[in-house]
Amino acid sequence: MKQENAIQLFEDKKVRTVWxxxxxxxxxxxxxxxxxxxxxxxPNAYWRKLKQRLKREGNETVTNCHGLKMQASDGKMRLTDVPDTEQLFRLIQSVPSQKLTTQKIDGK
Structure with missing residues (x-):
């Protein structure tokens, strides 16, 4: 797999991506x-708990989520769960987020 790493910013937070x-x-x-x-x-603990819940529910998106080594905040390369964009959209729907709810209600 030939990869190109990139960092995206969202609300001043880094989101690691790989093409x-x-x-x-x-x-x-x-x-x-x-x-x-x-x-x-x-967020690591949050993801672990969410992943356990989704697996119990039989969610195949979690099962099909790949692990790739990405540079962590300490500079070391660590195995990280990385869905593709389609899988990501499905996982986002499973995340109870006050931010998403507020944005939908406020129309922002």
Whole structure:
């Protein structure tokens, strides 16, 4: 798999992404997306719990979510769950987020 790493910014938060040139797909760090959506103090723990719940419910998106090594905040390369964009949209729908609810109600 030939990859190109990139950092995207969303609301001043970094979201790590990888472009796979062979599959022609973006892969996005789910931990970073969880951090943006929830403002959780520990997005890793949040994702672990959500992943357990989704697996119990039989959610195949979690099962099909790839793990890739990405540079962590400490500079080390660590295995990170990275859905593609289609999987990411499905996972986002499973995240209870006050931010998403407020934005829909306020129309922002």
């Amino acid at each position: 796979d040139t062979e599959q022609e797909k973006w892969f996005i760090s789910i931990i970073d997306v969880i951090a943006v959506l929830t403002d959780s103090v520990d």
